[in-house]
Amino acid sequence: MRNKAGARSEQISWSRRFGDHLFTALAVAALLLVLLPLAAIFADLLERGIGSINWAFLTRTPAPVGVPGGGMANAILGSGVILGIATAIGVPLGIGSGVFLSEYGRNRFGDVIRFTADVLNGVPSIVIGIVAYSLVVLRQRHFSALAGGVALGIMMIPTITRATEEMLLLVPVSVREAALGLGISRWRTTVSVTLRTSAAGIITGIMLAFARVAGETAPLLFTAFGSQFWSTNINQPIAALPLQIFVYAISPYDEWHRQAWAGALVLIALIVGTIAVVRLIASRGMMKGTT
Amino acid sequence: MGVGIEVESLNAWFGATQALQDIGMRIAPNHATAIIGPSGCGKSTFVRCLNRMHETLPETRVTGKVRIGEMEVYGDGTPAVLVRRQVGMVFQKPNPFPAMSIYDNVAAGLKLNGFRDRRKLDEIVERSLRMAALWDEVKDALKKKSGASLSGGQQQRLCIARALAVEPNVLLMDEPASALDPISTGKIEDLIFQLKENYTIVIVTHNMQQAARVAEFTGFFLLGRLIEFAKTEKIFTNPSDKRTEDYITGRFG
Numbered sequence: 254m255r256n257k258a259g260a261r262s263e264q265i266s267w268s269r270r271f272g273d274h275l276f277t278a279l280a281v282a283a284l285l286l287v288l289l290p291l292a293a294i295f296a297d298l299l300e301r302g303i304g305s306i307n308w309a310f311l312t313r314t315p316a317p318v319g320v321p322g323g324g325m326a327n328a329i330l331g332s333g334v335i336l337g338i339a340t341a342i343g344v345p346l347g348i349g350s351g352v353f354l355s356e357y358g359r360n361r362f363g364d365v366i367r368f369t370a371d372v373l374n375g376v377p378s379i380v381i382g383i384v385a386y387s388l389v390v391l392r393q394r395h396f397s398a399l400a401g402g403v404a405l406g407i408m409m410i411p412t413i414t415r416a417t418e419e420m421l422l423l424v425p426v427s428v429r430e431a432a433l434g435l436g437i438s439r440w441r442t443t444v445s446v447t448l449r450t451s452a453a454g455i456i457t458g459i460m461l462a463f464a465r466v467a468g469e470t471a472p473l474l475f476t477a478f479g480s481q482f483w484s485t486n487i488n489q490p491i492a493a494l495p496l497q498i499f500v501y502a503i504s505p506y507d508e509w510h511r512q513a514w515a516g517a518l519v520l521i522a523l524i525v526g527t528i529a530v531v532r533l534i535a536s537r538g539m540m541k542g543t544t
Numbered sequence: 545m546g547v548g549i550e551v552e553s554l555n556a557w558f559g560a561t562q563a564l565q566d567i568g569m570r571i572a573p574n575h576a577t578a579i580i581g582p583s584g585c586g587k588s589t590f591v592r593c594l595n596r597m598h599e600t601l602p603e604t605r606v607t608g609k610v611r612i613g614e615m616e617v618y619g620d621g622t623p624a625v626l627v628r629r630q631v632g633m634v635f636q637k638p639n640p641f642p643a644m645s646i647y648d649n650v651a652a653g654l655k656l657n658g659f660r661d662r663r664k665l666d667e668i669v670e671r672s673l674r675m676a677a678l679w680d681e682v683k684d685a686l687k688k689k690s691g692a693s694l695s696g697g698q699q700q701r702l703c704i705a706r707a708l709a710v711e712p713n714v715l716l717m718d719e720p721a722s723a724l725d726p727i728s729t730g731k732i733e734d735l736i737f738q739l740k741e742n743y744t745i746v747i748v749t750h751n752m753q754q755a756a757r758v759a760e761f762t763g764f765f766l767l768g769r770l771i772e773f774a775k776t777e778k779i780f781t782n783p784s785d786k787r788t789e790d791y792i793t794g795r796f797g
């Protein structure tokens with residue numbers, strides 16, 4: 254009797270263990286499959302781009318055709334300016350509408366906004382570029398960093414909106430009740446308790462939106478336009494890394510092709526670097542006091 | 545100082561279902577009053593009507609009168625936040641703020657209402673944690689550990705400290721010990737004894753020994769009605785209503 258039972262339980266545990274190992278193996282295989290293309294892209298970029306990255310590349314403006322050397326410093330700076338404007342537009346609007354949807358959006362109006370956000374998310378980026386063109390460029394009568402920032406900012410909004418709403422909805426009712434029960438007003442509860450509880454997730458959403466628009470080229474073609482010179486004036490055309498990469502990549506010159514690879518590498522490094530720094534600061538700040 | 549609570553013809557609804565029917569009760573200041581009754585009879589709903597938490601849920605409705613001290617809880621000119629600052633609440637399940645440190649959890653009610661005096665805050669946080677019998681366990685990690693990193697029993701005491709920090713007149717406790725071990729439960733009962741000197745306490749409990757130990761008065765609820773309200777001793781030894789007797793002798797519920 255005891256023996257039989259013992260044998261049975263051993264059998265079950267053997268098949269369980271086998272199943273367990275099998276699924277672990279499958280999960281690892283899936284993970285590798287996902288990481289493989291990413292690693293391949295990185296390796297390729299590194300191989301082709303690293304050779305052209307030097308001090309001049311990071312500190313000089315582009316050299317005229319035929320003149321060797323020169324760099325993409327103005328494009329790096331320009332991308333920073335445009336992304337700064339985009340973040341300043343996309344983050345407050347995105348978080349604001351996400352908060353609205355989660356706190357007051359359990360109705361038809363909320364559904365309409367949700368649907369709009371999803372549609373906006375699917376609008377081709379070149380179309381967003383045209384919108385920014387008609388909103389800003391036509392009014393200013395020339396291309397500008399501002400127009401580029403507006404285009405990318407609009408593109409950031411839906412991602413941040415939905416991420417904010419979903420993260421806020423994950424905060425249990427009991428946590429909101431705790432705050433309300435202390436006599437804290439509704440909006441203060443939303444800002445200082447609910448938003449704060451879901452800050453990590455919302456920051457992830459912002460980073461996703463940021464990374465997505467940082468590499469956009471199409472919406473910048475007829476907004477920021479590009480430039481060969483230093484500029485930080487938001488009312489003037491400005492260079493941007495993706496634009497510069499695009500122009501160099503379709504040029505007939507080998508030197509420019511190499512610089513395009515280097516530019517792509519720098520772009521990826523800047524995106525990854527920004528995300529890493531923001532995460533570090535966020536994880537440090539999370540436990541600190543409200544003051 | 546604790547203040548008395550007067551409840552008159554109180555009704556409460558969730559959508560179309562009525563959870564409380566015509567409740568009337570006079571709760572004595574500086575005493576503990578226990579609310580007992582079978583699951584789903586409206587105990588939580590009742591205490592949540594006392595500090596206007598019921599109306600925070602969607603599609604709910606309340607009618608009737610509640611007076612706490614001089615304050616008309618459902619008066620036209622009485623803001624809900626004012627009521628809740630004077631009527632502290634400890635919920636059935638511990639609900640610390642997960643993204644805040646232990647210190648900030650306790651200080652939240654004051655800080656988020658604009659209180660800025662740091663030295664005074666430190667004092668209040670320590671005093672509240674001591675009252676809730678949690679100070680010794682957390683004093684070394686006040687600002688390092690998050691409220692969510694504590695054990696269930698510690699979290700509930702943290703929630704009690706958080707409620708005490710805003711210095712309410714009344715403390716509502718909805719089964720504060722239902723998830724706790726006997727030692728933590730004992731600590732909370734001791735705490736209730738101390739708090740009675742300065743607060744009016746309403747405590748919901750499923751545990752009749754607990755009601756008998758801590759409360760001078762007991763109200764028995766059934767299906768949304770207050771069946772009997774009297775001295776605890778009377779409820780447990782000589783109830784006037786047959787249904788109360790059936791419940792406390794364990795014949796149903």
Ligand SMILES: Nc1ncnc2c1ncn2[C@@H]1O[C@H](COP(=O)(O)OP(=O)(O)OP(=O)(O)O)[C@@H](O)[C@H]1O
Binds near residue numbers: 581582583585586588
């Ligand atoms: N959020 C809600 N939505 C709809 N109905 C609810 C809700 N909460 C409670 N009710 C109903 O109201 C009635 C009273 O519930 P309440 O939570 O006050 O009971 P309780 O006495 O506290 O029970 P327990 O001892 O289980 O905590 C129950 O019939 C319940 O089904």
Ligand SMILES: [Mg+2]
Binds near residue numbers: 588589636718
């Ligand atoms: Mg309850």
